[in-house]
């Protein structure tokens with residue numbers, strides 16, 4: 109065990125409730141993050157003592173606001189947050205982990221294999237280049253990827269009509285939403301608000317900016333044109349991999 113992995117705190121009681129029959133896999137994921145994740149520079153060693161509260165549980169409780177049996181795209185998944193905890197908590201979802209950096213997608217592929225996550229696909233690429241290339245999804249998730257207006261420019265065009273983007277944000281969520289409202293409108297958002305997830309389960313609850321698009325997510329055609337041009341100059345790297 110690495111020095112960082114030795115810092116892993118005891119598993120909190122709520123983890124059993126949140127992860128249900130995938131509890132043991134969630135523990136394994138925490139261990140892999142603390143060990144290989146830190147060793148390969150995908151997560152800071154200082155995060156290890158708070159891996160459960162601040163990362164695994166905080167992300168898994170997104171489950172509260174995700175409908176059943178739908179397709180989700182986690183934009184800028186990094187070491188798998190929030191996509192992996194969500195996939196563990198919710199075997200009914202089909203989750204694509206979208207991440208541009210090769211060493212991160214390699215780690216994600218390994219995690220998917222080790223945990224036997226047959227509801228997860230790893231795709232290497234930048235969100236703005238995937239518009240019109242990835243099948244549209246009902247929900248886009250993201251944490252710590254970009255300010256809300258930029259994130260919306262990448263995430264909303266990946267949605268189906270009436271889909272939602274769920275962005276995990278901190279204390280500045282209301283402020284960010286206020287500042288981004290005009291941009292969201294131009295991108296076809298018809299509703300946006302800040303909600304709490306995991307109330308009574310995690311303390312503090314996770315703060316989620318929820319942005320819903322209408323019948324036709326605005327700017328999709330133009331964004332798809334830009335994405336096609338970007339892909340033509342820089343072909344999509346790596347393969348889309350479906351785990352069954």
Ligand SMILES: C[S@@+](CC[C@H](N)C(=O)[O-])C[C@H]1O[C@@H](n2cnc3c(N)ncnc32)[C@H](O)[C@@H]1O
Nearest residue numbers: 183184185186189207208209234235251252253
């Ligand atoms: C600060 S990390 C956050 C990772 C993870 N979501 C988390 O919360 O730990 C931001 C991630 O977004 C990815 N990223 C940056 N620009 C992106 C883009 N245009 N499309 C998709 N992912 C992007 C980066 O490669 C990186 O893995």
